[in-house]
Amino acid sequence: MDPARKTFLTGLAVLVIGLALWLFGTDVEIVVFTPSKIGVVMMVLGAIEAAYGLYRMARSERA
Numbered sequence: 001m002d003p004a005r006k007t008f009l010t011g012l013a014v015l016v017i018g019l020a021l022w023l024f025g026t027d028v029e030i031v032v033f034t035p036s037k038i039g040v041v042m043m044v045l046g047a048i049e050a051a052y053g054l055y056r057m058a059r060s061e062r063a
Contacts, residue, residue, distance in 0.1 A: 004060055008053025011046045018042025 018039045025035025 002057070002060070004053055004056035006053075007056060008050050011048070011050030011053055013046070015043055015046030015050060018044075018046055 018041070021035045021039030022043060023039075025039055028035050
């Protein structure tokens with residue numbers, strides 16, 4: 001599999017897992033962190049990684 005496509009799919013997976021934590025982790029509280037806040041961070045990082053994967057795919061198509 002193309003590394004750019006793998007980066008894009010990994011970013012989407014992290015985004016979806018973060019979305020699930022954000023949606024369903026609001027009732028749970030752990031001493032150090034809350035899953036909903038970790039979900040927001042994972043969504044941001046997943047979106048950045050997916051965007052980077054799209055950039056790499058677009059860049060490799062031009063070459």
